[in-house]
Amino acid sequence: xxxxxxxxxxxxxxxxxxxxxxxxxxxxxxxxxxxxxxxxxxxxxxxxxxxxxxxxxxxxxxxxxxxxxxxxxxxxxxxxxxxxxxxxxxxxxxxxxxxxxxxxxxxxxxxxxxxxxxxxxxxxxxxxxxxxxxxxxxxxxxxxxxxxxxxxxxxxxxxxxxxxxxxxxxxxxxxxxxxxxxxxxxxxxxxxxxxxxxxxxxxxxxxxxxxxxxxxxxxxxxxxxxxxxxxxxxxxxxxxxxxxxxxxxxxxxxxxxxxxxxxxxxxxxxxxxxxxxxxxxxxxxxxxxxxxxxxxxxxxxxxxxxxxxxxxxxxxxxxxxxxxxxxxxxxxxxxxxxxxxxxxxxxxxxxxxxxxxxxxxxxxxxxxxxxxxxxxxxxxxxxxxxxxxxxxxxxxxxxxxxxxxxxxxxxxxxxxxxxxxxxxxxxxxxxxxxxxxxxxxxxxxxxxxxxxxxxxxxxxxxxxxxxxxxxxxxxxxxxxx
Amino acid sequence: xxxxxxxxxxxxxxxxxxxxxxxxxxxxxxxxxxxxxxxxxxxxxxxxxxxxxxxxxxxxxxxxxxxxxxxxxxxxxxxxxxxxxxxxxxxxxxxxxxxxxxxxxxxxxxxxxxxxxxxxxxxxxxxxxxxxxxxxxxxxxxxxxxxxxxxxxxxxxxxxxxxxxxxxxxxxxxxxxxxxxxxxxxxxxxxxxxxxxxxxxxxxxxxxxxxxxxxxxxxxxxxxxxxxxxxxxxxxxxxxxxxxxxxxxxxxxx
Numbered sequence: 001x002x003x004x005x006x007x008x009x010x011x012x013x014x015x016x017x018x019x020x021x022x023x024x025x026x027x028x029x030x031x032x033x034x035x036x037x038x039x040x041x042x043x044x045x046x047x048x049x050x051x052x053x054x055x056x057x058x059x060x061x062x063x064x065x066x067x068x069x070x071x072x073x074x075x076x077x078x079x080x081x082x083x084x085x086x087x088x089x090x091x092x093x094x095x096x097x098x099x100x101x102x103x104x105x106x107x108x109x110x111x112x113x114x115x116x117x118x119x120x121x122x123x124x125x126x127x128x129x130x131x132x133x134x135x136x137x138x139x140x141x142x143x144x145x146x147x148x149x150x151x152x153x154x155x156x157x158x159x160x161x162x163x164x165x166x167x168x169x170x171x172x173x174x175x176x177x178x179x180x181x182x183x184x185x186x187x188x189x190x191x192x193x194x195x196x197x198x199x200x201x202x203x204x205x206x207x208x209x210x211x212x213x214x215x216x217x218x219x220x221x222x223x224x225x226x227x228x229x230x231x232x233x234x235x236x237x238x239x240x241x242x243x244x245x246x247x248x249x250x251x252x253x254x255x256x257x258x259x260x261x262x263x264x265x266x267x268x269x270x271x272x273x274x275x276x277x278x279x280x281x282x283x284x285x286x287x288x289x290x291x292x293x294x295x296x297x298x299x300x301x302x303x304x305x306x307x308x309x310x311x312x313x314x315x316x317x318x319x320x321x322x323x324x325x326x327x328x329x330x331x332x333x334x335x336x337x338x339x340x341x342x343x344x345x346x347x348x349x350x351x352x353x354x355x356x357x358x359x360x361x362x363x364x365x366x367x368x369x370x371x372x373x374x375x376x377x378x379x380x381x382x383x384x385x386x387x388x389x390x391x392x393x394x395x396x397x398x399x400x401x402x403x404x405x406x407x408x409x410x411x412x413x414x415x416x417x418x419x420x421x422x423x424x425x426x427x428x429x430x431x432x433x434x435x436x437x438x439x440x441x442x443x444x445x446x447x448x449x450x451x452x453x454x455x456x457x458x459x460x461x462x463x464x465x466x467x468x469x470x471x472x473x474x475x476x477x478x479x480x481x
Numbered sequence: 482x483x484x485x486x487x488x489x490x491x492x493x494x495x496x497x498x499x500x501x502x503x504x505x506x507x508x509x510x511x512x513x514x515x516x517x518x519x520x521x522x523x524x525x526x527x528x529x530x531x532x533x534x535x536x537x538x539x540x541x542x543x544x545x546x547x548x549x550x551x552x553x554x555x556x557x558x559x560x561x562x563x564x565x566x567x568x569x570x571x572x573x574x575x576x577x578x579x580x581x582x583x584x585x586x587x588x589x590x591x592x593x594x595x596x597x598x599x600x601x602x603x604x605x606x607x608x609x610x611x612x613x614x615x616x617x618x619x620x621x622x623x624x625x626x627x628x629x630x631x632x633x634x635x636x637x638x639x640x641x642x643x644x645x646x647x648x649x650x651x652x653x654x655x656x657x658x659x660x661x662x663x664x665x666x667x668x669x670x671x672x673x674x675x676x677x678x679x680x681x682x683x684x685x686x687x688x689x690x691x692x693x694x695x696x697x698x699x700x701x702x703x704x705x706x707x708x709x710x711x712x713x714x715x716x717x718x719x720x721x722x723x724x725x726x727x728x729x730x731x732x733x734x735x
Contacts, residue, residue, distance in 0.1 A: 424572055427569075428532075428533075429569050430569050430570075430571050432529075432531055432532075432553065432569075433565065433568070433569035433571070434571075434579075435530075435552070435553040435554045435557070436529050436530075436553055436554075436556075436557055436562075436563050436565075437557055437579070437580075437582075437583040437639065437643070438554050438557035438558050438583050438586045438587045438590070438643070439554065439579075439582050439583055439586050440552075440554045440586070443582060443586065447571075447574050447578065447579070447582055448571060448573065448574055451571070451572070451573030451574040451575070451578070451622070452572070452573040454573060
């Protein structure tokens with residue numbers, strides 16, 4: 001009796017829908033990491049000398065650093081010499097037109113539900129598509145540049161807008177920030193760049209879709225978003241990877257800068273390959289994301305739905321420097337099988353009357369481990385700072401774990417910090433109650449999980465909320481839709 | 482409508498039901514009484530298809546179909562409704578969304594189009610008025626923080642929305658004060674038709690004052706030891722279960 005799987009466990013055995021790989025001509029450099037490799041990839045990208053210097057400095061610093069051991073995750077040691085640091089679909093050149101994109105690649109994205117075809121494209125959403133190490137296409141560029149918005153790959157920005165890159169790259173996450181951020185600074189290959197000029201409200205969602213395709217390659221993307229005074233932008237990233245038996249490393253850095261009265265809303269739907277039912281394979285998602293509320297009354301909001309990756313290690317944070325600035329973090333992290341997630345946020349209150357809000361929903365199933373780790377710090381000068389944190393965990397099996405590690409550091413007596421936490425479990429009783437009403441287990445779990453995550457899902461841009469809702473259901477179920 | 486033949490059932494190897502036979506026709510109300518541990522709730526669980534129980538012998542036919550091989554959700558779709566003794570709390574799922582899912586899953590099973598939001602609200606308003614259910618109850622998470630009376634009324638409201646052919650009321654009276662009991666019983670009576678049947682599981686005669694059963698069965702030690710009309714319930718109310726136990730004990734020793 002004890003060894004039999006419960007209905008719940010049977011129901012949440014899932015299959016990954018995006019596990020296929022595409023055979024395309026790929027330009028790959030040999031495995032391994034050294035200064036030569038960095039020079040090679042910088043040369044491939046025709047980068048200016050200052051960029052190469054920046055990378056080499058980061059690399060030399062990285063060599064002195066140690067991989068962090070504090071996260072509540074376990075994995076065999078990563079051999080950094082066994083990774084391919086540059087892989088790119090061939091015949092990139094300068095694409096003026098999407099028709100020049102490899103048709104096989106276009107088909108891949110059709111299959112992923114993302115149409116690169118101008119006519120069929122989701123209206124109101126501009127997409128930058130990154131495959132392995134490079135950006136292959138960016139849409140709606142002309143329309144956006146007409147109102148002064150720059151939306152392009154970061155490689156292109158290094159060429160076209162060096163003054164902005166020099167000013168902002170590494171300004172929020174320094175090249176020496178942490179082990180994975182330093183690695184990223186040394187070897188990042190592409191990512192998106194957005195610049196919203198003063199007073200402009202970006203009329204459409206900007207989004208980047210990341211796809212790892214090449215075996216044994218790592219993806220190191222870098223995204224930089226700058227919102228000038230009084231501007232607004234909503235940005236979304238999505239990602240998938242083929243199903244492979246080896247673990248692949250994804251170490252990204254995202255930096256956001258919000259000037260006076262500017263607002264950045266950054267949403268992530270993360271669905272990297274999570275590994276198989278026995279925990280074999282999957283992406284190591286070691287990511288540093290940080291936003292700086294530079295100006296007074298600025299606002300940065302992170303929303304994330306994390307369902308993929310074998311291991312997730314990320315803490316999208318906000319430095320609340322401007323007075324009256326607001327930081328928000330809304331997260332749903334779902335782990336199943338042998339997935340591990342150690343995720344949360346840091347809210348650093350420096351300015352006066354700064355406010356932050358943290359809502360974290362962790363869902364654990366199978367044999368997975370799901371940790372929330374969050375820091376709320378109010379500095380000496382943060383008079384009247386306020387924080388509200390809420391961390392809820394939902395357990396779906398007897399073998400999984402949910403952990404909460406809240407850190408609170410208050411250095412100003414006028415600040416108010418609140419923390420609430422709950423843990424609940426979907427039980428066989430709840431499932432039977434649903435079934436007796438004619439609702440089968442799959443539908444019941446979707447209903448319960450979506451009810452649990454609703455507060456966060458409501459924060460996603462409308463175009464993606466439905467997709468994300470489905471993703472949650474699919475990540476837990478054998479067959480839905 | 483429901484025909485139970487010689488049902489034996491066990492949980493974790495322990496025999497609970499030891500040969501129960503019962504026949505319920507359309508429009509009838511049957512009451513099952515019995516002391517604690519006699520197997521009353523097990524009978525309800527077995528009929529609803531709770532997986533932990535194993536039926537070792539016997540058969541059940543419901544509306545001409547073999548009930549036991551059916552999944553619990555299909556039994557529900559076929560028209561079997563169990564009003565729970567302890568309705569389960571599901572945080573985050575509003576009562577309205579829950580009932581909507583239930584109604585539309587049943588329609589899907591029956592090959593009907595799902596109700597759209599407007600049609601569903603219309604149906605809900607109608608049933609709410611009939612049972613005097615307050616809107617505020619329906620926007621809350623299902624059963625979460627509900628009082629005993631609210632939980633039971635919510636069960637009856639779901640029964641009204643799903644329009645079952647056979648309703649099993651498992652200890653409907655537990656956790657209810659006399660006023661709440663009267664309201665719940667009145668709701669059940671409103672939903673009665675000549676085609677629908679009730680199987681009322683209870684300790685006490687009290688609920689039967691309101692629901693007036695056609696037949697009363699006394700369950701003891703996994704078997705029906707006596708059947709009669711509603712007067713049997715009154716007799717039990719006066720004498721307690723001891724005389725039944727003695728009779729049963731006597732029969733066993735013979």
